[in-house]
Amino acid sequence: MTGVPTLAEASRRIAARELSPVDLVRDCLARIATHDGRLNTFVHVRAEQALTEARTAEREIMAGRLLGPLHGIPVGLKDIIETAGLRTTGQSRLRQNHIPVVSAAVHRKLSAAGAILIGKQTTHEFALGGPSFDLPWPPARNPWNPTRFTGGSSSGSGAAIAAGFCLGAVGTDTSGSIRLPSALCGTTGLKPTRGRVSVAGIFPLSPTQDHAGPMAWTAEDCALLLNVIAGHDAADPVSLDLAVPDFSATLGGDLKGLRIGVARRWHETDMPVDAETAGGIAAAIAVLRDLGADVEEAAVPSLDGFQSAGMTIALYEAFGVYGADLIARTGDFGKLFRDRVLLGGLIDVADYEGALRLRLECNAALEALFARHDIVLTATVRTPAPPLTEVAPYYFMATPNTMPPANLSGLPALSLCCGFGAGGLPLALQLIGRRLDEATVLRIADAYERATPWRGRRPF
Amino acid sequence: MSSPSDEKLHENAVAALRRLGVRLPDEELREIAEGRRLLERWLLLARARA
16 A cells, blocks of 8 residues: 555645645545455444545635644544544444434544544444454454454554554553554554543543543654643543643654663563564664663563453443443343453452552552653563454453553553564554653654654555 | 362352343353453452452
């Protein structure tokens, strides 16, 4: 596939009047028409509306009324994000005719910035039950190899970005659901600091761990999206009432003086990665050293505590959200969501309270690392994308994984592509930053992406 | 599932699901009970802090 610009490239060319938003949207729709029949990345495509909005954007821009870097940019939204007047299903029979009256804050912000919503993107049922074949919509497939898992639950968003169906998206992340599809689809995804981006108007899953954040082809693209979707929202009780920095302003330099701590224990012992992933991470560390970063090993705590606290809290809270519907309308849910969330109904409140205490311990140990390191680097996932049909119902219980620490602590964490395996599937690593320091996370990811060839490779 | 403690976990989970009012065939309840058995490893760590 050629000719898919990054979000940042498209933005610059639109501002310079070298690229028409109409042509850009038309190209995305043409790719969707050609390829999405086998990838299933959208629950709903707004083809006509998107083209109409693109024509309006073009007129405004040509009249000198450019709203900002997202004006005329085609984006997607995970289909648990409410969109006024546009069906928001949660990939579930329970909401298959649900038309919200009010949009989520992230949708309102994107619209106000002139972004063009190209469609609502495939997810796992209510962001947990997937990949499922018993829902009204099929699961997304990986554009690098459609027999492979996209990861989830922001599965359609990760796959659509890789396939060039849109230039950015907003996903959500309760236990890794932005970072996992970003990793398996070879894209870049940032789970920001908890409270940085409002989750008001987004279907909840585990209300103390839910986050929303940007997904795109590059870290520079994610910075542009975060600039728009971040900020205080009184409708979200955990939203932070803080000024939003310009996350693009610190990109583009070297990494001299930055201290990167490698959480070797996590990806070598607690969640041992395969040889290809280990090789990708080792090569990436060498690149970061060449860019000027000081790299040393980080003395991280065991992942077991994070896994225990994260899973216990997530399942208990998910049952709190969906338990009544699960019992009253059991047959309307997909089997994976039903079986996973009913487990939450079997967790004693004493165990939940124990998990809350364990979370405090784990978070304190994690935050202490940032006295010595600016960033903690580890794997995002154990392996490249597995076959879609071989994802076990309880795969997330088999071994601890490296993503829940950032959900429990609320620290920012980003997944980016660090090469490709022998089968042509993307490899990934994860960067975890200090609270509210998305800027450093994005700066390192951007420097790495500029220094390596991986952003020049698309699935088709 | 093999040990007596695993079997007990299964029985308890199936009974608890029925008490919650979940109306599913026994076979499907047992599949959920297997998930509860896998979860036990992680719950033990949380329980130690309770």
